[in-house]
Amino acid sequence: MLAAAFSHRFCQERHRFPSKVRSLSEGPADGRASRELGEEEEGSSSKPGGHNILVAVRSRALLPQERSAGGHAIITICNGTTVILEDPHTTAADDYLRLNKSKERRYHFDQALEETAQNLEVYERTTRFLIPSVIQGFNATVFAYGATSAGKTHTMLGYPGEPGIMLLTLRDLFSEVANQKSNLHFEIKCSFLEVYNENVRDLLRPDSDFLDIREDPVKGMCVAGISEVGGLESAEEIMALLHQGNKNRTTEATGANVTSSRSHAVLQVMVHQRDKTADIVAHVNLGKLSMIDLAGSERASQTNNKGMRMIEGANINRSLLALGNCITALSSAVAFVPYRDSKMTRLLKDSLGGNCRTVMIANVSPCHINYEDTHNTLKYANRAKNIKTKAVRNVVQVNYHVSKYTEIIKDLRSEIQELKAKLAVPEAHPDMGEEELDTKQSVKWKHELMQNFEERVRIKRRLIDLAHETKNQMVQKSHAQVGISQWESGRQAFGPSVRFT
C-alpha cells in the first residue's frame, strides 16, 4: 500500500518530453548518452572503456483483445526513466514467507516511454543522436527487442500515419547529407535481409540462395553476397525497397499476433563519405547503420501454435535465448561470449560487443497476462545496460595510384585531342599580314602547350611504372624476410651445433 502510494507521488513528477525540437547532434534527452556522443564525435571513442549500450523501454497501450479478455495494466512509467512492474500473482494468506515481499519491481533505464509516446518521440529520445556519427564513419545499430505482440514492428516500421524509427532515421540522415553535400561527396547504399529458421535471406533478391555470415577484418561481421542497392538519394527510395522486401518477409497470423514477424529483419544503410577536394589519396569514412526488427519470443502454451508455426517459434526462441545468453555474458564481462549459437547473434556481434554505437529498444506489453514475458524482457534490458561497445571511426585510405592516374591521363589525352583539332589551321605563307603572323605565333604557343601536356602524360606513366616497381620490390622484400625468419627459426631449433660451410 505504502509502496503504491509512493509510486503514485513519484509519478506526479513524471518526465515530460521537451517540445522544443532537438538538434541532431544534441543527443537524446539523457545526460549520459549525450556526453558520450560528444566524446565519440570528437574522435575519442577509441578510448578504453567505450560506451554503454543505450537501453530504452517502451510500453504500449492495452490492445482491445487484451481488454476484452479482462486484462489490466501492470506497468507504470515514471520520470521518463523508471519502469515499475507489478506482480499480478496473488499471495496466499498463509504464505508467510512471501507476505512481506514487495510485489513491485523497479527498473531504471536510459529512457522509459509510456503508452502515449508516439514513434517520433521514441525516435527523438533514443535514435536521433546516432545520425551525425554514422555520417562521420561510425557504425550504429538500433534494435527492437521483446515478446511477440509487444510492439517491435510498430516501433521500427510503424505505418503510414505514424512512421517508425526506420523511416524517421532515414529522413534525418538524408537531410543531414543534403546539408553537407556542398563540401563532401556521399554514396549511400542499402541492403535488407531476414534471418528465418536460422537461414539468412536477401529480402531484396528473394530468389537468391541462403547467404553466409562472415567476419571481415575491415568490415566486421558481414553477409557474403548480399545485394547492396546504391545511388540512393532519399529516404523514400529506401522505404520503397523496404516495402518491396517486406512483402518477401515471413509474417504469419499466430495465436498472439495477427501479423506476427516470424523472422528477424535487418535493414543496413552504408554511408560512404569523403572530401570533395580529395586528390590522389582520399580518406573515406565508412558508416554503417543497422536497424533491426527482431521476431518476438513466445510461449507455445500461450500462442497455441502448431506445425510450422511451432517450429518457427522454437527457432525464434532459440535465437532469442542465444541473444539473451550473449547479453548475460557481456554484462558480466566473462571471457567467452556465445555469439556462434545463432545466426542472429553472429550478425549482432559488432553491435553487442564490438565497433558500434548501439541502441536497444525493449518493447513490453502492459497486460497482466504477459507478466512473465514482460518480466523477462525487463531483466534482459536491465542487464544490457552494462554492455559496453567501442565505436571507432572507420576510415579507409583510398590510394588512387593506378586508377586515378589512368583517369588523369584520359583527361589529358582528350584535352590534347581538343587542342589538335583547334590547331588544324592552314600553313603560314611568306606574304602574310600582321594578323596572320599573330595567328601563327599563337599556333606556335599552342604547339608548345601541347608538348607540355604530352610531357605530363609521359611523367604520369613513369609514376605508374614506379608504383608497380615499388610494389614488386616490396613483395620481393617480404619473400626475403620470410626466408630469413625461416632460416633463423631452423637455426634456433638445431642449436649452435649447426655449422655453415
Ligand SMILES: Nc1ncnc2c1ncn2[C@@H]1O[C@H](COP(=O)(O)OP(=O)(O)OP(=O)(O)O)[C@@H](O)[C@H]1O
Ligand atoms: N505503441 C503502440 N501504440 C498502439 N498500438 C500498438 C503500439 N505498439 C504495438 N501496437 C499494436 O500491437 C499489435 C502488435 O504489435 P507489433 O506487431 O508491432 O508487435 P511485435 O512485437 O512486432 O510482434 P511479433 O514479434 O509477433 O512480430 C499491433 O496491432 C500494433 O498495431
